[in-house]
Amino acid sequence: MDLVRSFATPGHEPIACVELHTVGMPTRIIVKGYPEISGTLAEQKAEALEQHDAIRQRILSEPRGHFDMFGAILRPHTELTKSHKAHMGVLYIHPDGYSNMCGHATIALGRFLVDTHDLEVFPQRDQLKYDPTTGTSLVVLHTPGGLVEVTVPTNSDGSRSDPTRPITFEAVPAFALTTDYTLPIKPENRWPELGRRDSINVSFAYCSAFSCQVSIQELGFPHDGLQSRPMLEALRFATSQVRRTINSNEEYRSLLKVPGKPGLDRCIFGVMVVDKAWGTAHEGTRGGETGLYFFGKGHIDRSPTGSMAAARAAVAFAKGELSIGDSWTYHSLVSNSTSTSPGLVATILRLVTSNGVSYEDHEPSARPVIVQIKGYASYTGFHTFVYEEHDHLPRKGFLLSRLE
Numbered sequence: 001m002d003l004v005r006s007f008a009t010p011g012h013e014p015i016a017c018v019e020l021h022t023v024g025m026p027t028r029i030i031v032k033g034y035p036e037i038s039g040t041l042a043e044q045k046a047e048a049l050e051q052h053d054a055i056r057q058r059i060l061s062e063p064r065g066h067f068d069m070f071g072a073i074l075r076p077h078t079e080l081t082k083s084h085k086a087h088m089g090v091l092y093i094h095p096d097g098y099s100n101m102c103g104h105a106t107i108a109l110g111r112f113l114v115d116t117h118d119l120e121v122f123p124q125r126d127q128l129k130y131d132p133t134t135g136t137s138l139v140v141l142h143t144p145g146g147l148v149e150v151t152v153p154t155n156s157d158g159s160r161s162d163p164t165r166p167i168t169f170e171a172v173p174a175f176a177l178t179t180d181y182t183l184p185i186k187p188e189n190r191w192p193e194l195g196r197r198d199s200i201n202v203s204f205a206y207c208s209a210f211s212c213q214v215s216i217q218e219l220g221f222p223h224d225g226l227q228s229r230p231m232l233e234a235l236r237f238a239t240s241q242v243r244r245t246i247n248s249n250e251e252y253r254s255l256l257k258v259p260g261k262p263g264l265d266r267c268i269f270g271v272m273v274v275d276k277a278w279g280t281a282h283e284g285t286r287g288g289e290t291g292l293y294f295f296g297k298g299h300i301d302r303s304p305t306g307s308m309a310a311a312r313a314a315v316a317f318a319k320g321e322l323s324i325g326d327s328w329t330y331h332s333l334v335s336n337s338t339s340t341s342p343g344l345v346a347t348i349l350r351l352v353t354s355n356g357v358s359y360e361d362h363e364p365s366a367r368p369v370i371v372q373i374k375g376y377a378s379y380t381g382f383h384t385f386v387y388e389e390h391d392h393l394p395r396k397g398f399l400l401s402r403l404e
């Protein structure tokens with residue numbers, strides 16, 4: 001459109017995005033207009049952060065986005081796309097920065113990458129393998145967390161995704177780090193609903209990010225759990241206190257370690273509030289539950305959170321509640337609110353034998369697992385974002401809750 005081009009000034013190219021949601025959680029995929037960046041995916045991530053972070057902030061923040069927004073930047077040329085180990089590279093973006101992996105966005109990306117035939121956007125589109133027996137195409141993503149295989153159901157010649165069948169992907173290895181740990185909460189870190197208690201029972205896991213899992217009852221919220229729709233602000237505060245408790249204490253942070261990955265930032269990225277008593281089991285699964293995930297600095301995932309479904313399955317496996325081959329349904333407040341949404345289904349596929357270190361000698365329950373995640377994504381729109389030189393607001397936009 002001529003008007004769009006008229007906004008193109010040096011350093012302010014219009015940015016074209018394709019938008020999908022996965023169980024209500026948006027993925028704003030930047031497909032055109034992002035500045036040239038090159039090198040390995042890790043180098044591109046560093047350059048994105050150092051040179052172009054205002055774009056991430058502008059695309060996700062208000063007035064174009066909101067506090068709980070999520071997105072992805074396509075990176076067609078990485079060391080693994082060049083060596084044909086992956087079809088496409090991706091940087092996941094959220095309001096506080098860049099994620100190593102993201103489940104709900106991976107489902108959205110898989111769908112879009114099958115549907116687009118724009119070789120400028122996706123140079124390796126024609127390399128996708130279509131399997132006529134299963135009617136699916138395989139998309140291999142190079143993510144900062146590792147290679148991720150996404151299986152996308154398609155029409156009969158593989159040219160378009162089939163929205164009536166779920167997309168699946170194999171999450172990066174999921175580790176249960178500590179289960180049923182008694183976490184003391186110092187008086188200054190407590191929240192009103194905790195009442196007289198001074199500790200809570202939590203589990204720690206890692207699946208591309210460190211997370212803490214805690215039941216809503218442990219946090220002191222009503223015994224009818226998430227179903228009673230507790231105040232989100234109160235839960236946001238309670239989970240931020242849990243995060244603060246862990247991230248400010250060396251003893252707890254020392255529990256956040258993954259064999260073979262010494263350089264990880266030992267901090268909790270998100271707190272998953274779990275309600276095991278609520279959630280319809282999808283067909284073929286052993287049961288269901290609901291969760292509400294607060295990630296980064298308190299952003300709420302509308303979906304059941306793909307990476308956390310894998311992390312929760314890993315904890316359930318470590319505790320002997322699920323076995324290899326078992327499937328479980330993970331719901332969110334949103335999926336529970338529509339009778340037709342199956343949420344996400346996690347299936348524990350296999351034990352990891354090595355991941356930088358060998359796990360052969362470990363007890364099975366102490367080994368990481370590969371979990372398959374299944375879910376749907378739907379298109380919501382196509383946006384082209386511009387920044388007008390004379391806009392009174394900053395280039396990076398703003399967040400109402402963080403106005404100075």
Ligand SMILES: O=C(O)[C@H]1NCC[C@@H]1O
Nearest residue numbers: 102103104301305306307
């Ligand atoms: O589905 C997921 O894995 C992501 N959703 C938002 C935050 C999490 O990383």
